[in-house]
Amino acid sequence: MFGVGDPNARLCFLGEAPGADEDRLGEPFVGRAGQLLTKMIEACTLSRGEVYILNVLKCRPPGNRNPTPHEAGACRGFLERQLELIDPEYVCCLGAVAAHNFLGVETPIGRLRGQVHHHAGRKVVCTYHPAYLLRNPSAKKPAWDDLKLLMREMGVEL
Template sequence: MDGHPARALRQRLQSLAAAGVKQVPKSGRPAALAPLPKPSAVATSVTAAGDPARQLAVLGAEVAACRRCVELAAGRSHTVFGTGPVDARICFFGEAPGADEDACGEPFVGRAGQLLTKIIEACTLKRQDVYILNVLKCRPPGNRAPQPTEVANCRSFFEQQFQVIAPQFICCLGTTAAQALLQTAEPIGKLRGRWFTYGTARVLCTYHPSYLLRNPSAKRDVWEDMKLLMAEMGVNG
């Protein structure tokens, strides 16, 4: 419990407002609270939506209406859900939208996105054949790293995306994506170059393209990781 009465009261009023309570009684029993929404509540609407394309459309609408992260919702221009075929064999999983992505609502369209496209094509894959998504669906202010509460708020969204798409492979790009998916605290330097399992998908972790823009020497490590990915997928690089 917060030790500051004013702050605690303010937090209580915010919780009441989020729960749908518009007026607090002056006396008598406190007003009954509507159940606070939980991230896992998304699953019901998505599962009931029918075919995979429809399921993703329903989930995308949930994301567009989301206000769980007050700061991110207030500052965003667009939510960035994800893009690619619903039956994609592989998903590339990044951290969060940047300014370019926030402006257009598409993932990986800036400089890091251009580099990701080159990486995908170097693996003899086509960008239009893969699904690309991020942990967060809103841009953090100043492109700061996502906070744990923000990752938790978005978890049901990306988990549902993976459930609907059911990829055979997931490539985690950077620390945030790898740690969020695998629920580990290990740094990306220790996670990369190793195979993991998420559901029925094989998971490989590597450095984020934005890291490569700042540290070009790490491109060699990423290429080694991509060779592992191609070998496992049975494609020729």
């Protein structure tokens, strides 16, 4: 599964890998975490159709575990080509796995969030993965702060 959304989007949301629902339906972020991501996007006065949603991995890892570096490396060319074609100005990394793989760092997500990073000619904001937010509702406020930072950078009024 490669992604969904506007192929000319200014903003891409980058997750780690498809889950069971995504694997079954062939579209990223369609399960409970995807429903929350849609609400997050809409809270930013955008729609799923105005952004592009993709994952580091293009298929679900066995047991829905985190992708190995080898698996992420095997999909890296696809991810780079997608971003080259879409050419977004902004990338929002959803969770540590996406942030680590995209930025090439091992910094904890708690230290990556709350700031704008620059990578491969793009502005990057990292925040908590929607699945994490479902398990840890107290992290929703910091995630909202990250999205407000991203929208300010994009010039979007909230």
